[in-house]
Amino acid sequence: MAVKVSLKVNGKSVSAEVEERTLLVTVIRENLRLTGTHVGCDTAQCGACTVSMNGKAVKSCSMLAMQAEGADVMTIEGVAKPDGTLHPMQAAFKEHHGLQCGFCTPGMVMNAIDYAKHHPDPTEEQIREALEGNLCRCTGYHNIVKAIGAGARAMAAGK
Amino acid sequence: MHAFKYHRPSSVNDAAALVKGEAKLLAGGQTLVQTMKLRLASPSDIIDLGTIKDLAGIKSDGKTLSIGAMTRHADVAHSAEVKKAIPALAALAAMIGDRQVRAMGTIGGSVANNDPAADYPAALLALNATITTNKGKHEADKFFKGMFTTALAADEIITGVSFQVPRRAAYTKFKNPASRFAIVGVFVADFGGSVRVAVTGAGAGVFRQADMEKALAAKFAPESVANIKVKQDGLNSDMHASAEYRAHLVTVMAKRAVEAALK
Structure with a gap:
């Protein structure tokens, strides 16, 4: 069944209609098209999917999108300044x-x-x-x- | 991952009422989500404990240290309260997995899962902990029932863990270099007169080492355990370590834990 997940990503409020089993990394990559967050091992070993959630680094392949409801997420795309100056x-x-x-x-x-x-x-x-x-x-x-x-x-x- | 129905209860009672059939409780998800992705688990329902208020937190009154079930490993590792009351417990939490996993994983999840190589069960057993649930209390000695098995009833939800504050304690772990799980981990706690030694990673579940406890109660020193031979019967044997090697490591880790506790 489709459910709605709403969160903030890189300062912008976003929401997506997803299946309940959808991982956070899938929402980031496929719904929001932010493909800087990578899926390497898909088994929580490699950390290529690491994003910041409420200020803490977490593995976005190891959590359901629903666990990020209402959260403030930052991906690699949100790290540099809007004018392109690197962090x-x-x-x-x-x-x-x-x-x-x-x-x-x-x-x-x-x-x-x-x-x-x-x-x-x-x-x-x-x-x-x-x-x-x-x-x-x-x-x-x-x-x-x-x-x-x-x-x-x-x-x-x-x- | 197979499909399931997702629930977000607002209280422990609501969560317990949702448990039926093949439903699973979700704490931090650092084991469960991966297990579901591999289809080793295919629950019909996921009951997310993440939004229930008051399940996380740390309190100490000097004699006992109480930690809420949804408290993350990173919060235990960094807690001034834990470092003051039981520094060995803060150190143990800092050794679990990696820092991203520690930001999500919870003590309640770890204890309920009872992975035979997990760290927290050794701390609970050595620190004579009490596990509080929505239905009552369990003593650690009667709680861990072997591989991935506990005394919890199906609709029983851990709300917190209370540890007895020891005089001194230490945990040493011989890590699997890839998974960071314990090949052997030993938690030694000296309560002044009585000593508890708990071993994780070596067997089908966490266990106490009675001969070491007796020797350390008589004299709390590394040499008290250095010559105690641990039987390899019933210990795990796999590609990472044979039962014989694990038995040897129990003595080595126990000796190092006593050394660390004395520092």
Whole structure:
């Protein structure tokens, strides 16, 4: 049966008629056509589907859309300024080349932004631990870790 | 995922009234949603506990620490109240899954699911916890009934968990590097005179290790458990670890937990 789910995505109120079994990531990608949020493993391991819900990084493939009713969701598309200026965390990923193929990057950035809000100057070890829920099959993580450290410090400095 | 009917009750009583047939209660969904996607579970109805007020929260009176069923792992891990009363419990919550999972997963969901490799059941058993439901109370000792099985009735809903505050405690976990579940996890709690040791990941469900408890009650020191051999009979054996290896790990993890508790 179709049900209505209403939430805020990237600051805009949206609603969609969906089947009750629809995942949040499906609403984001297929109903709202925001395809920056990726589906990698579909088993809650890889974190490519990470979005921010009410300020916390969550895996949008691991929850029903109905669980996000009334929530304030931000996807990777909502992170940069409207004029295209990159968020400091995005800029740090670019600067430190924290990617290769880029598939995992949206989830990495969404998790990193949430993490950096609470950890303005993380150590390498802390960053690696914070990335437990995000897999990258290309880079070996080295530049991702560098990027998140630099991004966190840039966020703390208000850049 | 197979189709189901979705319900959003506003109270625990309303939720309990909706439980019938193949209905399932949804807490954080970090196990259930994935299980449904794999069609290992195909409930007729999903009863979402996420919008019921007052099911989340943390309270401590010095002797007991009470945590509401819908409290997320991240909130337990970061709680000043938990860190003060039972720092080992905050540390355990910070070890569950990954940070995105911890933002959604709940203590009530973990306890009701009773995954044989989950972390919380070890804490409940070692900290002599009481599980409160809409129908009454359960002692942790009589609650966990083996793999994915508990003493809960079908329409019984966990509302909270109360832990006895120990003198000192620690949890050490030998993680599966991929899933972060415990290959073996040991929670040691010293109540001054009595000691409780709970083991997760090793067997079909969480269990206490009586010989270690006795040795630690006599002397709370790592060497008290270092030479205790754990029998491998009935322990899990899989591609990650043999029963013999798990038995050995129980002793190693127990020793490290005692060391950590003494720090």
